Amino acid sequence: MLSSDEVKRLALAAGFDACGIARAEALTDSEYPLRQWLARGWHAELQYMERNVDKRLDPRRLVEGARTVICCVSAYPPPDSAGGIAAYARHRDYHTDIKQMLFALRQRLAIEAKACCDTAPISDKHWAARAGLGWIGRHTLLVTPRWGTWVNLGELVTTEECDRYDSPVSNRCADCRLCVDACPGGAIAPDGPPMIDAARCTAYYTTHHPRPLPDGLDARGYTLGCDLCQLACPFNRL
Numbered sequence: 001m002l003s004s005d006e007v008k009r010l011a012l013a014a015g016f017d018a019c020g021i022a023r024a025e026a027l028t029d030s031e032y033p034l035r036q037w038l039a040r041g042w043h044a045e046l047q048y049m050e051r052n053v054d055k056r057l058d059p060r061r062l063v064e065g066a067r068t069v070i071c072c073v074s075a076y077p078p079p080d081s082a083g084g085i086a087a088y089a090r091h092r093d094y095h096t097d098i099k100q101m102l103f104a105l106r107q108r109l110a111i112e113a114k115a116c117c118d119t120a121p122i123s124d125k126h127w128a129a130r131a132g133l134g135w136i137g138r139h140t141l142l143v144t145p146r147w148g149t150w151v152n153l154g155e156l157v158t159t160e161e162c163d164r165y166d167s168p169v170s171n172r173c174a175d176c177r178l179c180v181d182a183c184p185g186g187a188i189a190p191d192g193p194p195m196i197d198a199a200r201c202t203a204y205y206t207t208h209h210p211r212p213l214p215d216g217l218d219a220r221g222y223t224l225g226c227d228l229c230q231l232a233c234p235f236n237r238l
């Protein structure tokens with residue numbers, strides 16, 4: 001049986017800034033509207049998102065017998081200017097560092113666990129939200145109360161039970177639409193569950209699916225990714 005306090009203490013010792021622990025169960029459609037997003041065709045040509053839907057929604061399909069998802073946050077500095085390269089890509093590739101920190105945490109806990117960071121079919125941000133580390137904003141990113149959206153995420157999925165699990169926090173977007181208004185392509189759903197139309201998101205064309213922007217889309221000076229919806233978010237200005 002894992003001790004929640006001990007897991008969190010060791011996560012900080014491994015270099016993370018915060019840790020939350022969720023019971024490994026299926027995410028609901030309102031927590032992660034993946035099927036709705038796919039049905040709308042808003043994944044554009046990201047065909048890989050059509051695969052492993054069951055695993056993306058339920059970590060027990062990813063790791064047989066999984067009981068616990070240990071979610072970890074590593075904050076990075078906000079950008080000091082808009083345009084050019086998105087904030088997350090201005091630093092060393094975070095995947096390597098996050099994976100190493102997850103391996104270190106796994107070793108300190110002396111458990112078997114699958115270390116995930118953006119590569120396995122599991123949604124890091126939706127699990128971080130389930131584990132109470134923040135909420136999914138309209139721009140579909142995790143908003144943490146302390147660091148806003150300027151965070152990298154990773155998790156350990158394990159069959160170990162934990163003595164205490166965290167609960168999701170309330171979504172604090174309320175009536176705000178600042179990210180919706182800031183998006184040059186109108187990609188962000190103004191209402192309903194957080195969703196982005198990839199074909200209207202300039203970052204889709206400069207990172208996930210490199211090719212020239214279609215007529216009518218303006219990257220507003222970004223050559224890799226885009227931070228405009230994050231820069232507009234009041235939780236990034238605190």
Ligand code: SF4
Nearest residue numbers: 183201202226228229
């Ligand atoms: S990354 Fe840029 S283009 Fe994509 S949703 Fe956010 S503001 Fe819109």
Ligand code: SF4
Nearest residue numbers: 137138173176179233
């Ligand atoms: S800008 Fe407003 S609506 Fe968008 S994620 Fe931030 S708080 Fe939510």
